[in-house]
Amino acid sequence: MPVFLDTTAPGFEAEFSALLSAKREDSPDVDAVVSGIIADVRSRGDAAVIELTSKFDRLDLTPETLAFSRDEIDMAVGDVTPDDRAALELAADRIRAYHQKQMPEDASWQDACGATLGWRWTPVSAAGLYVPGGLASYPSSVLMNAIPAKVAGVERLAITVPTPDGAVNPLVLLAAQLSGVDEIYRIGGAQAIAALAYGTDAVAPVDKITGPGNAFVAAAKRRVFGKVGIDMIAGPSEILVIADKDNNADWLALDLLSQAEHDESAQSILITDDAAFGRAVADAVETRLQTLERAAIAGPSWRDFGAVITVRSLDEAAELSNRIAPEHLELCVADPVALSQNTVHAGAIFLGQYTPEAIGDYIGGPNHVLPTARSARFSSGLSVMDFLKRTTLSQMTPAALRAIGPSAETLAQSESLEAHGLSVRARLDQLNR
Ligand SMILES: NC(=O)c1ccc[n+]([C@@H]2O[C@H](COP(=O)([O-])OP(=O)(O)OC[C@H]3O[C@@H](n4cnc5c(N)ncnc54)[C@H](O)[C@@H]3O)[C@@H](O)[C@H]2O)c1
Ligand SMILES: N[C@H](CO)Cc1c[nH]c[nH+]1
Ligand SMILES: [Zn+2]
Structure with a gap:
């Protein structure tokens, strides 16, 4: 009860x-297991991924079969019924339309002293999307991860999805096709996260890993954070x-x-x-x-x-x-x-x-990858923003530098950072000549 x-x-x-x-x-045991798996993948690459996939997913792979081939994808997708395809396409369209509204705008303005300030959003270059596949398979999670990434403009999208006993849900592959995914690897758990973060011969590393998963996946994402970005621990x-x-x-x-x-x-x-x-x-x-x-x-x-x-x-x-x-x-x-x-x-x-x-x-339409374990107090669900970075922009004119440079010099002196102050002073001296 x-x-x-x-x-x-x-x-x-x-x-x-x-x-x-x-x-x-996330028991301590899980973290210890995951730490061992990550170390193994870092040192032995594909060999470790293959061995762990055999152990946990009962699937024997080679470096050549870690990724689905185009023919395998086309063949599996060919088996999808028209009703399933229509439902997935409707979902993809609605999720895309929702996430397109999230695209933030660049900004640029001139302030009172004549400085031009602003910011620019740019996508991460390569994203790795974890799609859970242990107890159930999740074509919907492919859409929820890949579509915001694509809307953000990510160039390379790689998916990892475990296929226990080799069983593949063709809808996972169709969802990947519909959302413009470039690579699909049939691997899961901590070994998949480690391969995406550190790279192996067969899996090129990515810059950001997103997507939900079980306790092993969550612990691995925590551990690779810093080497790559992560969305959250869902x-x-x-x-x-x-x-x-x-x-x-x-x-x-x-x-x-x-x-x-x-x-x-x-x-x-x-x-x-x-x-x-x-x-x-x-x-x-x-x-x-x-x-x-x-x-x-x-x-x-x-x-x-x-x-x-x-x-x-x-x-x-x-x-x-x-x-x-x-x-x-x-x-x-x-x-x-x-x-x-x-x-x-x-x-x-x-x-x-x-x-x-x-x-x-x-x-x-909204994303289903969401904060769990009370983290909604301080975080939000997956969005286009997770695949974007904001770079700030500043451009001084001589007048702007004259107006605010001396204060920068003062602050640099207060921090005893001599070269900081001098880099401003050298320009001011030249302008005042
Ligand atoms: N928050 C969300 O948005 C969202 C969406 C979909 C699913 N989920 C959650 O994702 C999770 C999916 O979990 P799952 O297990 O079905 O799939 P999964 O793909 O996350 O995990 C399967 C993998 O776990 C690894 N694993 C299993 N037992 C292990 C062990 N003893 N030692 C080391 N590795 C082991 C294996 O590598 C296996 O491939 C569920 O908790 C579900 O609630 C969350
Ligand atoms: N409810 C899950 C997020 O907690 C997402 C999902 C995928 N498929 C079905 N449900
Ligand atoms: Zn659900």
Whole structure:
């Protein structure tokens, strides 16, 4: 059973804190394993990647077969049904349209002393996109990573996706084709992240790695950060549903299970102002678990990390939501827009009972790679900005240098940085001659 909490009950604060701090991933063991894998890939390159892929994905590769060939991709994509293709194309179009609106503008202006200042956005040259493939395969994650990169103008896009036992989802390959990916490697886990970061003979290194994955992938991204950029650590999925009693309990049960089925460490929480409705949703979850094919994953996730919290008011629900800072927040209440004004820490908000979170996972348009583990307090979901860098621009005229240069010289002296001051002074002396 998930935990049932009530804000009016004694001991609520302690139980709520325990829920917030529940350890759901990244044990020290994982980090030790990952550190060994990265060191191995750095020293033995393709040989290590091949050996680890055989061990973890039960797939024997050679340096030549690490990447899918064009023929393999064309052949697999040829098997995609027209309905699947149409759905993926619609998703790609909607995700592209949404992300195009995120493109920031360059800026340039002349200030009062005549200096021209501004900034310019440029894309990273090469991005590596991790597509999870262990417990499920994620064509949608290909679109969510590759399309913003392409919109940003990234020149080279490489995907890594594990294919356990060699099983490939042709939609992953089609999604890569639709979004303009250049290379697809059938490797996963920490070895894939290490290959993208440090390069091997078969995999050229990239500048930035994005994409979600399990605890091994997350630990590897943490470790390679600095050598390459990373987007975030997107861990096991989470959903928080805030609902009043005027909802369909079965719909909400399915929404909770939609994230529970990703991973045994996923977290699904319902907050409601009606205790009886909370019970009804929990019962509906149990009923659905009896027939759900992925109950083996969703069941443990719901029972170990799930929660139903009864609150006195929706304002109190919003306060708790901000403390949880969930990856996904569904607002199934009479006025979701008004409530959303108060829910400020969440990766993505889904407004109203006709907006199941699953719409956002696939087709809504916004990105589904989102901050987890309470990091929505300080970070945002994947976007075009993750593939761009902002370079500042400054141009002084002689008059501008005369106006502000002496202050630079003063500040350089205060830091005892002689050459700094002299580099300004030399120019001022010349101008004053
Ligand atoms: N936040 C998001 O946007 C988002 C989107 C999709 C999926 N997800 C999450 O991504 C995760 C996907 O996980 P997954 O496992 O299905 O796929 P995955 O591709 O992340 O991991 C599979 C790889 O893990 C490695 N691995 C497995 N066991 C290992 C071990 N004992 N030692 C070393 N390496 C090992 C293997 O190399 C394997 O190829 C889930 O947690 C899901 O919730 C998140
Ligand atoms: N809900 C996941 C992010 O937590 C994304 C996803 C992909 N496919 C289905 N769902
Ligand atoms: Zn999902």
